[in-house]
Amino acid sequence: MKNIVLTGFMGAGKTEAGRELSRILGWKIIDVDDEIVKAQNMTINEIFSKFGEPVFREMETEMIRKVSQNRKVIISTGGGAVLRQENLDILREHGVIICLRAGPETILRRTKDNNERPLLQVEDPLKRIKELLEFRKPFYEKADIMIDTDEKTPFHIAEEILERMGWKR
Numbered sequence: 001m002k003n004i005v006l007t008g009f010m011g012a013g014k015t016e017a018g019r020e021l022s023r024i025l026g027w028k029i030i031d032v033d034d035e036i037v038k039a040q041n042m043t044i045n046e047i048f049s050k051f052g053e054p055v056f057r058e059m060e061t062e063m064i065r066k067v068s069q070n071r072k073v074i075i076s077t078g079g080g081a082v083l084r085q086e087n088l089d090i091l092r093e094h095g096v097i098i099c100l101r102a103g104p105e106t107i108l109r110r111t112k113d114n115n116e117r118p119l120l121q122v123e124d125p126l127k128r129i130k131e132l133l134e135f136r137k138p139f140y141e142k143a144d145i146m147i148d149t150d151e152k153t154p155f156h157i158a159e160e161i162l163e164r165m166g167w168k169r
């Protein structure tokens with residue numbers, strides 16, 4: 001059985017949908033960012049400000065390699081993980097890659113009260129979200145399955161994932 005790998009932009013609902021999947025399947029959820037935070041004993045903001053994004057991306061690939069050794073788990077990745085083909089190759093070896101998609105306004109609504117996302121700590125976050133979404137679109141579309149999450153609850157997103165994978169009884 002393949003792992004379930006959740007990709008998608010910040011605020012696309014990976015964490016919440018992952019928790020629902022974990023509850024439904026009884027599988028453990030591993031959040032790549034949380035694992036990096038634990039391993040470094042620093043927040044994502046601290047890692048970005050102290051070492052910069054390129055170092056974070058190295059840590060991310062290393063952690064993706066590590067967590068991909070698990071079986072029958074849900075792996076929730078950070079929004080930029082898809083930017084490296086190497087990450088996708090590692091994740092796909094034992095997993096199905098699901099990309100959760102949301103529109104810029106939904107993303108803004110879901111992310112605005114959380115200041116733990118260094119890439120969105122700018123004057124005009126909506127503009128930044130639109131730019132990043134535009135640039136990253138072809139990378140997100142490399143997923144095996146794309147799912148829209150606007151207006152959907154985490155439970156419905158989880159159900160849709162299982163349905164699209166052909167795992168729903």
Ligand code: S3P
Pocket residue numbers: 008009010011033044077078079080081116117118119
């Ligand atoms: C990032 C997304 C974040 C985190 C980091 C960079 C990105 O994860 O990895 O702030 O480049 O989109 P979430 O998607 O879980 O917020």
